[in-house]
Amino acid sequence: MKPVLRLLLFGNLWIALGAALITAQTCWLIERPGAAMAWFVFFSTASGYTFHRLMRFNRWSLRLQSTRVNWLLRSRKVLTVWFAFTSVMASVWAVSIFPFEFLVALLPLVLITAAYVVPVIPARGEWLALRDVPGAKLWVIAFTWATVTVALPLWYFKPEIGVAAMFLMIIERSCWIAALTIPFDVRDVSFDDARQKTLPQTRGVGGALRVSFGLMGAFAVMVSLLFLLNEYSFFTWLAILASAAVGIVMIYKSKSVTNEFYHAFWIDGLIILQPALVFLSLG
Secondary structure (H helix, E strand, O other): OOHHHHHHHHOOHHHHHHHHHHHHHHHHHOOOOOHHHHHHHHHHHHHHHHHHHHHOHHHHHHHOOOHHHHHHHHOHHHHHHHHHHHHHHHHHHHHHHOOHHHHHHHHHHHHHHHHOOOOOEEEOOEEEOHHHOOOOHHHHHHHHHHHHHHHHHHHHHOOOOOHHHHHHHHHHHHHHHHHHHHHHHHHOOOOOOHHHOOHHHHHHHHHHHHHHHHHHHHHHHHHHHHHHOOOOOHHHHHHHHHHHHHHHHHHHHHOOOOOHHHHHHHHHHHHHHHHHHHHHHHO
């Protein structure tokens, strides 16, 4: 894998771009300008994911050897600088653009991001991070992404939106993110801590992927309901369903692919594909 591609994927630029674009997608769908919110989410996501990587270095070096982990271990100084830069940019962006009440609403998300990898939860004589709480990892990720990329833009730009539409959009995004996260749990099943009780650990690889397909089905139902409520146009509905169809194919293929590039580029790339298709549908 070329150095630039490693930096893009393992340095969290790709996933941050996906988060920014899918936030912009929410803004486009409610006909609000999304650039400022998208840039904030880009820097925040890059900062949060890099923080997670830095906090888990010792675990990785002891439990796993891979292209991704070896690159991360060699690039610790670069990642530390990148974390500092993106944290400052996210903070400056937030303070200079958003009102005080919006900043207050961000604090719980900052705490969740930290607690995801920092042991703060007491459990039977030890301390656990959120990702290590049995069964919590997948749903913490889905909840956080849905809150950042849907709930916050809706609250900030369109607080008058109906409760039903807001609820459906949040559930839709949660299902999408959870469905795309499960293949990563499948990939990591051999070295994830057993106490995490991820779906592949409790249901097996086949069972976990069936849950992923089910979530994609629920996602399609939510999208269709939003279309029926006139929140999405016909072409936007088709565009989002097309991204789901591609997602199902990619998830199915993931069960036989162990290449880190496939997950880091193609699976995460689905988060970029959907906004791209939605943008074209709005043209």
